[in-house]
Amino acid sequence: xxxxxxxxxMYGLLYPAVLGTIFVLFVEHDLASGRLSxxxxxxxxxxxxxxxxxxxxxxxxxxxxxxxxxxxxxxxxIVIIYKAFLSLPSDEGACDYKALYFWVMLxxxxxxxxxxxxxxxxxxxxxxxxxxxxxxxxLLTLGFSVAAAYRGDFRASDTAxxxxxxxxxxxxxxxxxxxxxxxxxxxx
Numbered sequence: 001x002x003x004x005x006x007x008x009x010m011y012g013l014l015y016p017a018v019l020g021t022i023f024v025l026f027v028e029h030d031l032a033s034g035r036l037s038x039x040x041x042x043x044x045x046x047x048x049x050x051x052x053x054x055x056x057x058x059x060x061x062x063x064x065x066x067x068x069x070x071x072x073x074x075x076x077x078i079v080i081i082y083k084a085f086l087s088l089p090s091d092e093g094a095c096d097y098k099a100l101y102f103w104v105m106l107x108x109x110x111x112x113x114x115x116x117x118x119x120x121x122x123x124x125x126x127x128x129x130x131x132x133x134x135x136x137x138x139l140l141t142l143g144f145s146v147a148a149a150y151r152g153d154f155r156a157s158d159t160a161x162x163x164x165x166x167x168x169x170x171x172x173x174x175x176x177x178x179x180x181x182x183x184x185x186x187x188x
Contacts, residue, residue: 007066010074011058018078019050022085038097038161039088045165046085049172056176056183067121073114080106097164098148098155104168105141108134111175126182133178137171 026043057074084103111134119127144164148155 003066003068003071004063006068006071007057007063010071011054014078015054015057015074018082019047019054022082023047026085038158038165041162041165042088042100042168043085045169045172046081049169049176050081052176053179056179059183067117069117070114073110073117077107077110080110097157097161098145100161101141101145101148101164104164105138105145108138108141112138124182126178126185130175130178130182133171133175137168137175140167140171 022043026047080103084100084107087099087103088097112131115127115131115134118124119131141164144160147160154160
């Protein structure tokens with residue numbers, strides 16, 4: 001199996017299947033409720049971010065540079081995405097966000113792993129800002145995960161979850177801009 005086949009498998013089947021499943025669940029159960037909750041806000045941020053990532057990943061230059069480590073990173077990422085989304089309960093009342101913080105914390109770990117592999121392979125100076133953003137995102141999510149593990153009031157706080165999702169949104173936009181800038185600066 002060639003790396004082009006792996007890219008087609010990931011972005012033609014697996015990624016759209018997971019995003020589509022989450023999109024249907026999100027629209028059917030959460031968005032339809034009309035309630036502004038951390039899950040709804042997270043769902044919007046999540047869908048926008050990974051749709052933008054998908055757009056970057058299916059460009060021709062991206063296909064040519066795709067590798068087995070990229071495939072494995074994407075495979076871990078879609079499992080983590082799915083688990084993170086499912087970790088948010090859709091019922092009213094107190095929620096336990098501990099699982100969300102844990103699963104979302106793994107997203108920048110995957111990003112950083114792929115960044116390090118690319119750094120080793122290409123020694124690309126444009127990876128530095130991306131790695132910095134991914135490191136900040138990891139530290140942020142680690143902080144929320146640790147706080148949720150040791151403080152019950154924090155774990156169930158909708159306010160903390162809203163701040164968490166807002167911070168994730170900002171980091172997500174910064175990450176996308178840095179990745180897009182890196183992608184656009186490559187020679188044709």
